[in-house]
Amino acid sequence: MEKLEGLSKAELSTYLTSIKPGLLVDVAERYFESVPEISQSALGIFLTSVDPADPLYPKALIYQASLFSDVQPIQGLSLLHQALSISDSFNKIAFPIVKRIIVSHKSEECISLLEKIIRISSGFWQAKYLHVFAETQSNTEQIEIFNNIWEIIYEQNLSLKDIQDIISTENEFIPIAYPTSETKAKPDKVFDEKFVETWWACDGRENRCYVFLALLINDLRSTLQKSVTADLMGFIITLGLTNELGIKLAQAGIQFNIEPLENCFEIKISGHPSKILDATESIMEYLYNSSPTEETIEIAMNMLKSQYQSMTADPANQTRQLRLAFLQHHQYLYPNKLQYLKDFLQTELNLANVKILMFVSGNVDNIHVVGTSEFIEGLLSASEGKKLKYLTPRTVTLLPEQIVVLQQNSENDDYDESVIEVYFQFGQASVEERVMTSLLEAILTTSIYDPLINFGCKTVQISSRMTRGISGVLVKVTSIDVHPNIIQQKIFECVEGVIVSISSLFSGKKSELIEIKSQGFKSFSDKSSFYWDEILQGNFEFEREKKEIDYLVNLDYEVFTEWVQKSKLVSKALVIKVLSKNLGIIKDHITEEFIQDTENFRNHFPCYSWLRIMH
Secondary structure, three states, X not given: OOOOOOOOHHHHHHHHHHOOHHHHHHHHHHOOOOOHHHHHHHHHHHHHHOOOOOOOHHHHHHHHHHHHOOOOHXXXXXXXXXXXXHOOOOHHHXXXXXXXXXXXXXXXHHHHHHHHHXXXXXXXXXXXXXXXHHOOOOHHHHHHHHHXXXXXXXXXXXXXXXXXXXXXXXXXOOOOOOOOOOOEEEEEEEEEOOOEEEEEEEOOOOOOEEEEEEEEXXXXXXXXXXXXXXXXXXXXXXXXXXXXXXXXXXXXXXEEEXXXXXXXXXXXXXXOOOOHHHHHHHHHHHHHHOOOOHHHHHHHHHHHHHHHHHHHHOHHHHHHHHHHHHHEOXXXXXXXXXXXXXXXXXXXXXXXXXXXXXXXXXXXXXXXHHHHHHHHHHHHHHOOOOOOOEXXXXXXXXXXXXXXXXXXXOOOOOOOOXXXXXXXXXXXXXXXXXXXXHHHHHHHHHHHHHHHHHOOOOEEEEEEEEEOOEEEEEEEEEEOOOOHHHHHHHHHHHHHHHHHOHXXXXXXXXXXXXXXXXXXXXOHHHHHHHHHHHHHHOOOOOOHHXXXXXXXXXXXXXXXXXXXXXXXXXXXXXXXXXXXXXXXXXXOOHHHHHHHHHHHHHHHOOEEEEOOEOO
């Protein structure tokens, strides 16, 4: 190829139009840095003389975009979007140009075009473009974007080199090279001292690790005041951690969630195995060495008020809380919490007065797990914590052989739907109860869904429940035109019909359930969560699925029908109804009367207590 620097414009044009189109892109590349005018001329001729289907067309668009990037950034990004829409093979040369434009020009038009490029990208390159996008956003939005980046990283199982290329940021939580640990499939207890009990399971094949912690606190929700305080502290801790460590953790792919349960604060942390324990130590250190600001407390209170208000807005949520208010002791209705929160005065929760239960699952060795356990033990020792030997019993009301019916008006007049829940309660948790309940759920779902929809119901949901160690099946129905009283009758008719016709469904549903359970866990996350639930509840049935499959395989029709008859479905149920304004007002002050009814019922019904003993 001859030198073109000394040619006049006319001579250059003559030469460029005389050569093969494919060589024009070579000319553009050759003079791209030294004589951009020549490059621009070559690209202009090429783009007007070839079909967009030409394999070099996207590459030419990208070079042309680079020439426009400084003086016409929007046009440059438009060309890049056009090129990458045709082919994603040129991201390596397109990405630096996109990044350069966005760093220099953060206009709404440029960011909008970047978002379009992100939508047509995938995998590694989508994560790279998302990182560029994150740099244009606020801290809160950056955290969400980095979480999306890491979901791509884990989904694509990208190498450490790719991860470091994508993140290109330095902080103490960024992943580093890490050896594969020996697999230990089922959890083992590896640490048990005064304040901390730790379980560990290792899977060297996984690039994502999970840490679960429960800060076990006696009587966490034994009063309305304590219950609201627990909810508020959950928001305060989350906000404080997000402000202190949120960006660093998000950049490194460390995600955390804090939720106050009934007798513990549950902290779930996930991230790369090489830094997950460092992040856990930093989170726990923050928890024990920091104090919330007045601003954080105020923001947390507003967030909690919004949550309480939203929980009373939907009648479907309302029926759920009414059911739990009846079945579960120390459970308070959201309207009462909201009223209390209006006059709330800050009440301290002594997080030192805890026993910590921890489970680590993933590609980490037990030596590092024990080290983190010792670190947390030291934090609690310094805080003068007190060991808890017992937790408050978790109780659930056992239904008598009668139909208990409780109803309320909708808290929100904007909804036309009425909702009814019928909860059929069975026995205490066991392999038999879980299998029988799951099988009955499958049979009921097939048998009663269509009849209820055809009856005029808007939605129908059938699900098995495990409430504090007691099994059951829940039928939840919404309707606009059909009164819940009539729906209740129809539900019981359908359930009675199922009992008669079990024989035609038993074999098929049994086979389906065996197949589903034989598939195992859908993800490592599901497996880790299952192990954690077993540890937290004190069951330690880590091979439960296998036991249930074995039980199902040997289950015959006669044994199942005998169990159904013993459970007395249609003579033992809790019915909760929330009526829309279209159906009239039941009574004034219904919330207070409902609570009184609930207490009266519970005072006369037996309770099953579940007690977690900490050694």
